[in-house]
Amino acid sequence: MNRNPLIPFALIAFLGIGLMFLFSFVGLDNADEMANPGEKKEAVASTPEDLYKQSCLSCHGDQLQGVVGPALANIGSQYDVAHIEDVIVNGQGSGMPGGLVNAEQAKALAEWLAEKK
Structure with missing residues (x-):
C-alpha cells in the first residue's frame, strides 16, 4: 500500500x-x-449596607468591629459626614486606600456610617 x-x-x-x-x-x-486588566467590574450595590459588604467588610468586619482597619461601630459619634466621606474618597494614611467606591456611593456610605453612634 x-x-x-x-x-x-x-x-x-x-x-x-x-x-x-x-x-x-x-x-x-x-x-x-x-x-483593561486593572479595572474591576463593579456590581451594583442597592443600599449602603450592600456597599459596605462589597467594599469595606474585609478590613472593618461584618459587625463594624474592625479587623485590619479600625472599628466603625460608633464612628458617627467621632466624625461628621463630611470627614467620613473625605476618608472614603481620599483614603487615610497607609492603611485606608482611597477610591474604593465612586463619589455618589461614598456619600451614601458616609451618611450611613455617620448614623452609627
Missing part, C-alpha cells in the same frame, strides 16, 4: 487553524477584560 505522507500534515494544519479560530472567538468575549 502506498500512502500519501502529506495527509497527516494537512490534518494537523487543519486542526491548528480550527483551534486558532476557536481561541479567537473565545478572546472576543473577553476583549474588554484583556484590554
